[in-house]
Amino acid sequence: MQPERPPVLQIQNLTKHFLGVTALQDVSFELYEGELLSLIGPNGSGKTTLFNCVTGFLKIDGGRVLFKGEDISNLRPDKIALKGIRRTFQDVRTFPEMTVLENMLAAVQQHQEENLIARMLGTSRIHHLEHTATERARELLDMVGLDNVRHLEARHLSYGQRKLLEFATVLMPDPDVIMLDEPAAGVSGEMVTHMMNHILNLNRQGKTILLVEHNMRLVMDISQRIVVLDYGRKIADGLPRDVRMDEKVREAYFGH
Known part of the structure; x- marks a missing residue:
């Protein structure tokens, strides 16, 4: 059924x-x-x-x-x-030379349409979107237990932590x-x-x-x-x- x-x-x-x-x-x-x-x-x-x-x-x-x-x-x-x-x-696919937080933010850069609209609307709109993305990234990193290492380069994470990071990046664009x-x-x-x-x-x-x-x-x-x-x-x-x-x-x- x-x-x-x-x-x-x-x-x-x-x-x-x-x-x-x-x-x-x-x-x-x-x-x-x-x-x-x-x-x-x-x-x-x-x-x-x-x-x-x-x-x-x-x-x-x-x-x-x-x-x-x-x-x-x-x-x-x-x-x-x-x-x-x-x-x-x-x-596991992460960017090893980027920080944990940068990996998260990179996951939403694919939304080029939104980025283009933001550029058209001006700097304040870009800053607002960046702030919103950073807040969401930190919420997700906190959920998977990685917020405390958000400034660490991904290459320094354990295999299990990199799996959690990839999992969290998938969730970034909802x-x-x-x-x-x-x-x-x-x-x-x-x-x-x-x-x-x-x-x-x-x-x-x-x-x-x-x-x-x-x-x-x-x-x-x-x-x-x-x-x-x-x-x-x-x-x-x-x-x-x-x-x-x-x-x-x-x-x-x-x-x-």
């Missing part, structure tokens, strides 16, 4: 090939407004490929992606981001859809709990989240719905308790 909310993101028969190898084959599902949906599957099942297709980092070979009813298939990543879809990456690619990978158990709480709090505030994660405890604890991929095909879509007992899912993970 699907939520009684409009789908904000629709994946329709998504297909992607690499040199004759099928990475995704006719994958379809919807992400509903305010939903926390996890996309899981064994290594090589196509999860990150799907993320890259949705966000414009890979060209789609078949099917389409709709965002709020608009076809965004094969748009450039910056255009998709400006429409309201923001993501993290498996390989996106409609937040896509998180393995946010708990490579971090300590305490940091996993920390990250899980942040994701849950965002969802309770009404944020729409699509999560790729290998940590099954985290996935089962926080997901409202789970989609499972195996060899590039969707093999399950349902509530966590149903997916956990699905024979196709058990076979994909355990071979029996």
Whole structure:
């Protein structure tokens, strides 16, 4: 049974090939407004490929992606981001020579239309926008526990702290859809709990989240719905308790 909310993101028969190898084959599902949906599957099942297709980092070979009813298939990543879809990456992407705070402010520089309007309206408007952005950045850094190191260059952060910084930068422009690619990978158990709480709090505030994660405890604890991929095909879509007992899912993970 699907939520009684409009789908904000629709994946329709998504297909992607690499040199004759099928990475995704006719994958379809919807992400509903305010939903926390996890996309899981064994290594090589196509999860990150799907993320890259949705966000414009890979060209789609078949099917389409709709965002709020608009076809965004094969748009450039910056255009998709400006429409309201923001993501993290498996390989953490921050600016190492910039401070933590500068990384946060850089995340909103993509809004060139707003910057152009500000320049047209004059210096006072620019200062107001800069002040507002700095306030929001510090609020988010405080939320993830990094405000006390805001003047530190990102290269001096631990791996877990850089994951938190990337997570916070994604939130800066207040996106409609937040896509998180393995946010708990490579971090300590305490940091996993920390990250899980942040994701849950965002969802309770009404944020729409699509999560790729290998940590099954985290996935089962926080997901409202789970989609499972195996060899590039969707093999399950349902509530966590149903997916956990699905024979196709058990076979994909355990071979029996």
